[in-house]
Amino acid sequence: MPKTPYTSQTTAEEACTALAEHIRGKRVLITGPTSTSIGGATALALASLPATHHPSLLILAGRNPATLETIVASIAEKAPSLRVRPVVLDLASQKSVRRAAEEVLADTSGVDVIINNAGVMACPYATTEEGVELQFGTNHLGHFLLTNLLIREMLERNGNRGKDGEVVRVVNVSSAGHKRGEVRFGDVGFENGSVYDKWQAYGQSKTANMLFSVALAGKLGGRGVISVSLYPDRVLSGIARHLVLEEFVKAGWKTEDGKVVDDPKLNWRSLSQAAATLIVAGFEPSIAESNGSYLVNNHIANDQAAAYALSRGNAEKLWAHTEELVGEEFDL
Numbered sequence: 001m002p003k004t005p006y007t008s009q010t011t012a013e014e015a016c017t018a019l020a021e022h023i024r025g026k027r028v029l030i031t032g033p034t035s036t037s038i039g040g041a042t043a044l045a046l047a048s049l050p051a052t053h054h055p056s057l058l059i060l061a062g063r064n065p066a067t068l069e070t071i072v073a074s075i076a077e078k079a080p081s082l083r084v085r086p087v088v089l090d091l092a093s094q095k096s097v098r099r100a101a102e103e104v105l106a107d108t109s110g111v112d113v114i115i116n117n118a119g120v121m122a123c124p125y126a127t128t129e130e131g132v133e134l135q136f137g138t139n140h141l142g143h144f145l146l147t148n149l150l151i152r153e154m155l156e157r158n159g160n161r162g163k164d165g166e167v168v169r170v171v172n173v174s175s176a177g178h179k180r181g182e183v184r185f186g187d188v189g190f191e192n193g194s195v196y197d198k199w200q201a202y203g204q205s206k207t208a209n210m211l212f213s214v215a216l217a218g219k220l221g222g223r224g225v226i227s228v229s230l231y232p233d234r235v236l237s238g239i240a241r242h243l244v245l246e247e248f249v250k251a252g253w254k255t256e257d258g259k260v261v262d263d264p265k266l267n268w269r270s271l272s273q274a275a276a277t278l279i280v281a282g283f284e285p286s287i288a289e290s291n292g293s294y295l296v297n298n299h300i301a302n303d304q305a306a307a308y309a310l311s312r313g314n315a316e317k318l319w320a321h322t323e324e325l326v327g328e329e330f331d332l
Helices: 012-018 038-047 065-078 094-107 134-160 176-180 199-223 239-241 247-252 271-283 285-290 312-326
Strands: 027-031 057-062 084-088 113-116 168-173 225-232 295-296
Touching: 012 038, 012 239, 012 271, 027 038, 027 134, 027 168, 027 285, 027 312, 038 057, 038 065, 038 176, 038 271, 057 094, 057 271, 065 084, 084 094, 094 113, 094 134, 113 271, 134 199, 134 312, 168 199, 168 271, 199 225, 199 312, 239 247
Parallel strands: 027 057, 027 113, 057 084, 113 168, 168 225, 225 295
Antiparallel strands: none
């Protein structure tokens, strides 16, 4: 990836302005776009552009209809002419994922950019509707199924490449937390929860996000599918809802009275600064030269990734295992 003008302090609005010509007219799907999330900040940044450079369609996919209404209303206030389509999506239910994919494809011939942002972090042990450990099932499996259902139909309908030479770009929001755990092939469920560690489970799911991008790039890069993963850097967003104050204090992130620790070494980012990397990953043309890569602070940072999270062999194993879990092969 050539040198670009973005820094760790770049906001999503600034990134949108720089990439306005590449955003204009595109159909963009964002999962998990709540008002307290990086996905929500991404959607609002896209809405901040002049109407002449808006996406042609912004699809916001989330579990809670009321939460979707809130972010849709915020966007409408900022950009009344921007076409926004809310879609109910529960990533912990394969039936819901399939229904959401059908809804999207019934409304449009496809999408140009998929930003898989929704997620859960360090929650108590639980399972999806199908019995898969919740963090792996929500963060990876649900996005794997949604993305492949959309891509398969799009390639069958109209495999033509868009104005940037791509059929679709897939952005998988991962984390530096991927270093907390590899994918436990053969036991992604931690022996049905008996040996569950919430942080290892989170790490496993974030590693899976990265491997999914590696697999998409390897399997479909030649057909115009670009996919990268990213770490949006340290930010206090809604994904931390399962953590109690004691855990924030132990991590050095908050004081005992609940205040955020103002330490430059922590490199806190605002929601908008964190969302900038999602914008760059989704629309910066030069990203296509680094298909399957991992971004941090708006730049390719494969040297900051654990080797197992960018392994082509692990990516192939994960793809096959995930196909088993969703009961469907995606031989695209």
